[in-house]
Amino acid sequence: MEFVKKLQKSIEQHFDHNVLCINNTFYTYNDFAIEISKIRAAISNTIEDSEKLIGLVTNDDLQTYASIIALWLEGKAYVPVNPSSPKERNIQVFGMTETKYVIDSSETTLYDEYTVISSSTLANVEINLVPKEVSGDQLAYILFTSGTTGLPKGVPITFDNVQGLVNAIDAESEFNLVPSDRCLQMFELTFDFSVVTYLFPLLGGACMYTIPKGAIKYFYIFKLIKEQKLTVLTMVPSIINYLRPYFPEVNAPDVRYCSFGGGALHSDIAKEWSNCLPNCKIFNYYGPTEFTVYSGFYPYHKETDQKANNGIIAIGTPQKDTLYLVVDDTNQEVPIGVTGELCLAGPQITPGYWKNEEKNAESFFIREENGITVRYYKTGDLCFKDEDGDYLYVGRADFQVKIRGYRVELAEIEFHAKTKSEKKVNIVALDITNKLGNAELGLAIESEEFDTDYIFDHMKTQMPAYMIPMHVRFIKEFPHSINGKINRKELKTHFNIN
Secondary structure, three states, rough: HHHHHHHHHHHOOOOOOOOEEEEEEEEHHHHHHHHHHHHHHHHHHHOOOOEEEEEEEEOOOOOOOOHHHHHHHHOOEEEEOOOOOOOHHHHHHHHHHHOOOEEOOOOOOOOOOOOOEEEEOOOOOOOOOOOOOOOOOOOEEEEEOOOOOOOOOEEEEEEEHHHHHHHHOOOOOOOOOOOOOEEEEOOOOOOOOHHHHHHHHHHHHOEEOOOOOOOOOOHHHHHHHHHHOOEEEEEEEEHHHHHHHHHHHHHOOOOOOEEEEOOOOOOOHHHHHHHHOOOEEEEEEEEOHHHHHEEEEEEEEOOEOOOOOOEEOOOOEEEOOOEEEEOOOOOOOOOOOOEEEEEOOOOOOOOOOOHHHHHHHHHEEEEEEOOOOEEEEEEEEEEOOOOOOOOEEEEEEEOEEEEEEEEHHHHHHHHHHHOOOOOOOOOEEEEOOOOOOEEEEEEEOOOOOOOOOHHHHHHEEEEEEEHHEEEEEEEOOEEEEOOOOOOHHHHHHHOOOO
């Protein structure tokens, strides 16, 4: 694949440049090439060619990033799992992908039942960054997001999908990373946003700055912007809500680009934040995991480009080779100005959910356009197109929410809570906005008060920490709408949180 060859070239050309800063330690592209080659040799010696889906424990270290590139050079896909997620959930992910091999840089691995490549203890080999020939329809990675049945949902992405993303970003004359750039990489590698925050710095020969696990994310970012004079920021909007109290202290003239995604960007805070970055271009990106991270963006400017709907900045226009279509319940296009569900088509669209035909039938549809068959993905996001051709975000069509940038199915939380509950009562998971404007999770239980510790203990073994509700309310009788459905909006009024 072209982008993999570009990665090889970039790494070889920038040997003496820094590639990563992890917990105040810098590593060069030469260090990176050595680790890639060691891991690659271990893959080649350990894993047969036919095995394409390889587990990856996503530690914050040089070896983990090198493992991704090593796998790609070998024509294989990574299946990332977060070391701080419950082992049971990670094993579930490996089971769904029939993964037999795991790359793990941890001092001691939890995954003894698999063949583990311990990437931090490998012997030196000659540097080898020449990629194998790979068919574009082969998988580059599979990410698992929250699913409604209690099972995570697998989203496979091919090399062609990633190439489509690279082509689209390359086509944007506004955005161009260079070797002197210092880029924030704040995302867990199980989160799709991480793909753009490691891939584009590597292609540009730039340096990435990661957030140590366990650090207070927003405070560490504040420190990096100030002390390391970062030039490129890619963030979820919730982070600047936490940074808001520090805005008077933030003056970052070095920042050239700031990209947002993974949640609604509100116009009031966008304006305040842009005052902190006097020389910066701000982009509000939009795109789901199923469409290889980004599908389009809006170039925000506090004076000239601040288009918004209900205080949420526009998501703009589709990028190169991407088609947007706003449809009604029957998948028919709606007129300009009318709200409907946003659907996406183009080279970045996933082949379909992993081994989930029922979900695929719901989420994808075929449409004939000018004699060509076009396959669309239904995002579940409600939008409308305005007279200028910009798309404006209205809200979610279902009960999926974004928590700390991660997409969460409220139904999955309810599923695990109800599974363990000894009392057969109504349990509803809700997203509640705190005073900083960030979403938090609450659990409403239709019952007299009872001890829920055992329910939460169970949920902690089934779901990552960001999916565990922080607030519980016992309500004698849930409010209902006229048609008999639980009134979630009214339920939220029982949660007054700071």
